[in-house]
Amino acid sequence: MNKKPTEEETTDDPISETVADAEILSDTVTNDDLARRIHKVKITRDGEFVTSIKITGKILENAQSIDDLPEFLRLSFNWMQSCLGFIEAFPLYGSVAQYVHLHQVEEDVAAFAERNSSKSTRIVSEDGSTQETIYEIDERFTYELNRRISQLNQYKRAEKSFIRAQLLGIIAEYEAFIADLLRISIKRRPEAFISAESKISVHDVIKSIDIEQLKDIAIEEKIENIQRESHVEQIKIILGKLKLSVPDQKTLMEFGEICERRNIITHGNGLVNKIYISKLKELGFLESNIPKVGSELTIDLKYLRRSLARVFQMGFFTLHIVWQHLEPENSNKSISSLVDAAHDFLVAGYTKISGRISEFILNNKSPATELSRAYSIINLALSVYLDEKIPAKEKTEKVEEILARRDWAIVGPTLNLAINCVRGKHDELGKLIDLAINDGLTEHNLLTWALFTKARHEEVFRKKIKEHFGIEVDPPEGGP
Numbered sequence: 001m002n003k004k005p006t007e008e009e010t011t012d013d014p015i016s017e018t019v020a021d022a023e024i025l026s027d028t029v030t031n032d033d034l035a036r037r038i039h040k041v042k043i044t045r046d047g048e049f050v051t052s053i054k055i056t057g058k059i060l061e062n063a064q065s066i067d068d069l070p071e072f073l074r075l076s077f078n079w080m081q082s083c084l085g086f087i088e089a090f091p092l093y094g095s096v097a098q099y100v101h102l103h104q105v106e107e108d109v110a111a112f113a114e115r116n117s118s119k120s121t122r123i124v125s126e127d128g129s130t131q132e133t134i135y136e137i138d139e140r141f142t143y144e145l146n147r148r149i150s151q152l153n154q155y156k157r158a159e160k161s162f163i164r165a166q167l168l169g170i171i172a173e174y175e176a177f178i179a180d181l182l183r184i185s186i187k188r189r190p191e192a193f194i195s196a197e198s199k200i201s202v203h204d205v206i207k208s209i210d211i212e213q214l215k216d217i218a219i220e221e222k223i224e225n226i227q228r229e230s231h232v233e234q235i236k237i238i239l240g241k242l243k244l245s246v247p248d249q250k251t252l253m254e255f256g257e258i259c260e261r262r263n264i265i266t267h268g269n270g271l272v273n274k275i276y277i278s279k280l281k282e283l284g285f286l287e288s289n290i291p292k293v294g295s296e297l298t299i300d301l302k303y304l305r306r307s308l309a310r311v312f313q314m315g316f317f318t319l320h321i322v323w324q325h326l327e328p329e330n331s332n333k334s335i336s337s338l339v340d341a342a343h344d345f346l347v348a349g350y351t352k353i354s355g356r357i358s359e360f361i362l363n364n365k366s367p368a369t370e371l372s373r374a375y376s377i378i379n380l381a382l383s384v385y386l387d388e389k390i391p392a393k394e395k396t397e398k399v400e401e402i403l404a405r406r407d408w409a410i411v412g413p414t415l416n417l418a419i420n421c422v423r424g425k426h427d428e429l430g431k432l433i434d435l436a437i438n439d440g441l442t443e444h445n446l447l448t449w450a451l452f453t454k455a456r457h458e459e460v461f462r463k464k465i466k467e468h469f470g471i472e473v474d475p476p477e478g479g480p
Contacts, residue, residue, distance in 0.1 A: 118138060170311055335366070342355075351383040378415075384402065385454075386454075443469040
């Protein structure tokens, strides 16, 4: 579940960069939905390419420019958006590269051989799953065939380098994120990171304009020194300086392997050496699970996606642990940001990451309020309910096990609707929606919350939106 939105207000800017809710021109429900709900979308093109998309309309009262957000909240938002972009885009880019060399270039070579052969022999495996075809080709075609095979190998090398580059890009983005986190943390608690014995050069003093510039020089030097350490050691230093514990040793171990793989790709062409083996042993990997010296470390799309999730998780959890510690008065903002992130991942279809964020909110040391914990239990149950890879019976058992973490005997209409939806119980959906709307549930909530992903397929759900808000809603594409 996500938080309920606040009331809306107009903006003087006729074109807002913020993707806003549709503008409500009248409080009266009418049948003329087009007149009632107006967007203006300005799309700029340069030739055939879209260069800008801007939307007019009302924006949320608490909407701010990203640059105006408090530092921790801005860093959390930016890291969340970067990682969602990576998770959505990087595997897609890899798939495109794989498609080019597997389906286009290889098929082109096969078609050339078939087209220019004088004779062919087909050999099929006993189970019929694979087949080989041997083509006899005249010598005059071999030069062109070799050229095409050479081109195919070039594409394969390019694909391999491209996927490697994506891992390097993820870690580079993470390093910039950690530098920002250190910058904010040192400014909040300089005595924890910079000792009284620290010195600054006379040269820096002379060239500085004022004391603030001297402070910045000292902070940047400290950041550079910390970032010379391994990525795992950096996490330990940040949390150790603030006397905090690492949130998840298993994730830290997996994160460390990803960073060491990045190092071996950058400096050793992906070939395992003694340094890599030593580092993995330090992280806690069993020797039997560590590749041998000289073997090549590969990166496929599955590994890349898992790496994205682990790197995001390590950075995100570290940020919020530090934020809650350094600004306890703003812990509610940290928790709210985490709840929103868990929901955003549910909407995007990444149930496992959403579940991990919800579990993080629900840990014993979390400052989450009782209401935030209730939302997070619902989101955690949703991460199971919406995971199509989990068998139905197992899914039901897991959802009930998660819901059992709290007593739901006395809850309001909205949470009661949520519990029924996450259990897949739609028998009284119409009645429960009526009660929840009277309790304050909005049209925006019904149309956007991941909670209603499957309920939106029910005709009664769409009828209730029409009844209360005068809006015709089409059934979602695909099955429930």
